Amino acid sequence: MGKLLIVGSMAFDAIETPFGKTGKILGGAATFIGLAADQFNVESAIVSVVGDDFPQTYLDIFTDRNIDISGVEIVKGGKTFYWKGKYHNDLNSRDTLVTELNTLGDFNPIVPESFKDADVVMLGNLHPNIQMGVINQMEERPKLIILDTMNFWMDNTWTELINVINHIDVITINDEEARQLTNEYSLVKAAAKIQKMGPKYVVIKKGEHGALLFHDEHIFFAPALPLEEVFDPTGAGDTFAGGFAGYLAQTKNISFESIKNAIIQGSNLASFCVEKFGTERMVALQKHEIDKRLLQFKELTQFNIELT
Amino acid sequence: MGKLLIVGSMAFDAIETPFGKTGKILGGAATFIGLAADQFNVESAIVSVVGDDFPQTYLDIFTDRNIDISGVEIVKGGKTFYWKGKYHNDLNSRDTLVTELNTLGDFNPIVPESFKDADVVMLGNLHPNIQMGVINQMEERPKLIILDTMNFWMDNTWTELINVINHIDVITINDEEARQLTNEYSLVKAAAKIQKMGPKYVVIKKGEHGALLFHDEHIFFAPALPLEEVFDPTGAGDTFAGGFAGYLAQTKNISFESIKNAIIQGSNLASFCVEKFGTERMVALQKHEIDKRLLQFKELTQFNIELT
Numbered sequence: 001m002g003k004l005l006i007v008g009s010m011a012f013d014a015i016e017t018p019f020g021k022t023g024k025i026l027g028g029a030a031t032f033i034g035l036a037a038d039q040f041n042v043e044s045a046i047v048s049v050v051g052d053d054f055p056q057t058y059l060d061i062f063t064d065r066n067i068d069i070s071g072v073e074i075v076k077g078g079k080t081f082y083w084k085g086k087y088h089n090d091l092n093s094r095d096t097l098v099t100e101l102n103t104l105g106d107f108n109p110i111v112p113e114s115f116k117d118a119d120v121v122m123l124g125n126l127h128p129n130i131q132m133g134v135i136n137q138m139e140e141r142p143k144l145i146i147l148d149t150m151n152f153w154m155d156n157t158w159t160e161l162i163n164v165i166n167h168i169d170v171i172t173i174n175d176e177e178a179r180q181l182t183n184e185y186s187l188v189k190a191a192a193k194i195q196k197m198g199p200k201y202v203v204i205k206k207g208e209h210g211a212l213l214f215h216d217e218h219i220f221f222a223p224a225l226p227l228e229e230v231f232d233p234t235g236a237g238d239t240f241a242g243g244f245a246g247y248l249a250q251t252k253n254i255s256f257e258s259i260k261n262a263i264i265q266g267s268n269l270a271s272f273c274v275e276k277f278g279t280e281r282m283v284a285l286q287k288h289e290i291d292k293r294l295l296q297f298k299e300l301t302q303f304n305i306e307l308t
Numbered sequence: 309m310g311k312l313l314i315v316g317s318m319a320f321d322a323i324e325t326p327f328g329k330t331g332k333i334l335g336g337a338a339t340f341i342g343l344a345a346d347q348f349n350v351e352s353a354i355v356s357v358v359g360d361d362f363p364q365t366y367l368d369i370f371t372d373r374n375i376d377i378s379g380v381e382i383v384k385g386g387k388t389f390y391w392k393g394k395y396h397n398d399l400n401s402r403d404t405l406v407t408e409l410n411t412l413g414d415f416n417p418i419v420p421e422s423f424k425d426a427d428v429v430m431l432g433n434l435h436p437n438i439q440m441g442v443i444n445q446m447e448e449r450p451k452l453i454i455l456d457t458m459n460f461w462m463d464n465t466w467t468e469l470i471n472v473i474n475h476i477d478v479i480t481i482n483d484e485e486a487r488q489l490t491n492e493y494s495l496v497k498a499a500a501k502i503q504k505m506g507p508k509y510v511v512i513k514k515g516e517h518g519a520l521l522f523h524d525e526h527i528f529f530a531p532a533l534p535l536e537e538v539f540d541p542t543g544a545g546d547t548f549a550g551g552f553a554g555y556l557a558q559t560k561n562i563s564f565e566s567i568k569n570a571i572i573q574g575s576n577l578a579s580f581c582v583e584k585f586g587t588e589r590m591v592a593l594q595k596h597e598i599d600k601r602l603l604q605f606k607e608l609t610q611f612n613i614e615l616t
Binding site for chain 1: 397398493494495496497514517518520526527528529531534535536537538565568569572602603605606607608609610611612613
């Protein structure tokens with residue numbers, strides 16, 4: 001059993017999809033990452049910040065799962081990060097209606113002493129200086145540092161982002177972000193350029209079209225499971241990252257073969273996340289459901305090639 | 309060795325991409341299907357129509373490969389179907405600049421006697437009444453009838469299209485066409501509806517995002533091989549169909565497992581087609597190149613799942 005350190009937002013999300021809308025519900029990158037990683041045999045901790053408007057029942061979700069939240073700062077009189085968004089009919093794009101950074105705007109992450117030797121560090125989407133600040137607090141170089149980011153940081157904190165990218169092992173970004181980061185349309189060329197920036201592994205997320213893993217000359221592809229209905233895509237990317245990180249923290253094996261399996265595990269968990277609003281499906285998820293769907297992934301992709 | 313009957317256009321294409329432009333070169337659905345299917349151990353024939361402006365050197369490409377073109381009508385004084393198109397920068401969309409149906413407008417396909425017992429019939433994208441006319445000429449029900457079509461026929465010949473779809477085994481269409489045909493956004497739901505219209509197998513082509521195969525409750529996914537450069541997408545869909553049909557005509561095995569392999573073979577051949585203008589790459593393609601890339605497909609998708 002490995003140690004996994006998770007850094008990211010905890011949030012209130014208000015979501016509108018073609019199928020319905022919610023009030024303020026539990027959200028945030030660290031939330032989805034933590035719940036996904038908890039499906040593996042890992043010791044994990046979350047470093048985040050919330051206001052004192054964040055309900056105890058939400059915090060209990062993590063402590064009930066033995067996820068260490070001693071690194072979640074609760075700012076007295078502060079308000080929790082709030083995001084409100086509305087998805088378009090195809091669920092592939094969305095408009096952000098409200099972003100209130102609140103306490104997240106002054107987030108100064110403190111890594112708990114007992115996790116300064118974590119095997120795997122999962123840096124959720126945050127200001128690259130905050131991500132770098134976490135790396136600097138580690139006592140020894142973790143086996144694996146995974147970073148998620150987005151176009152906002154490319155637009156606004158380019159230098160800081162390039163710096164932290166140079167210190168990590170795996171980057172997870174979507175296809176458009178990979179193109180923006182490299183000015184290359186071809187994802188093969190983009191991934192090659194990103195590898196030269198530091199990360200040995202580049203994971204390019206294509207939403208409903210799956211995810212690509214690039215490492216040296218190797219490419220691996222994991223499809224998204226075709227679903228009858230996608231109900232709410234919120235958190236799918238973080239759930240993917242959490243499954244990926246959780247699996248690798250459990251196995252402590254960072255070979256290419258193992259990382260391929262991690263991509264499948266992440267894709268598998270993400271396929272559940274989108275079935276209900278927010279964290280609802282992930283909180284209720286059972287091991288036997290996960291195993292059953294892993295077999296579907298196998299059926300979806302495996303074939304016996306015959307050379308003609 | 310099975311018999312494959314191919315019906316579709318033979319054409320002059322003029323193509324403009326961000327990388328260059330061509331004059332009138334060899335194109336057409338039957339052309340690409342025939343060249344792809346020729347990579348397999350099959351006896352194949354093309355039924356098509358051209359004008360007497362169609363060069364003998366183009367016809368020789370088929371006869372050199374022992375592809376029967378006795379069913380290609382050469383209309384005296386007629387002109388060959390001509391298409392001119394320009395691809396946008398991302399190569400995912402294109403504008404049609406010129407469409408001159410010419411002799412294709414009066415195409416009355418005649419199936420050669422020796423192919424009225426073909427094992428597999430591949431109906432390239434054409435007016436559904438022409439496709440149906442070919443089915444009606446077969447002496448006995450072929451083992452497998454594959455149909456390609458497009459949105460144009462949904463817009464203009466709905467009833468005729470629904471009729472021919474009810475007589476075939478496999479339909480290949482792209483994602484947007486599957487949605488248009490069924491009024492369902494979810495491809496899982498769309499494929500289920502299409503199966504109720506007749507075809508036991510539904511192949512949904514997603515271009516650079518691969519292809520999905522649906523059959524009863526089973527889903528199989530074949531990615532497109534990530535390429536450094538896509539040079540010219542013209543003919544990729546027909547090459548996919550030709551590889552699919554050619555493989556199945558060779559094996560004469562139409563089990564789900566075999567059809568999965570056919571999808572991979574089609575995807576593999578399509579990955580070559582896009583590397584050069586028109587048919588250039590397919591005409592030069594060698595067996596050892598095909599085999600090598602099949603192994604890349606295997607590396608791209610195969611993993612050893614471990615249940616946690």
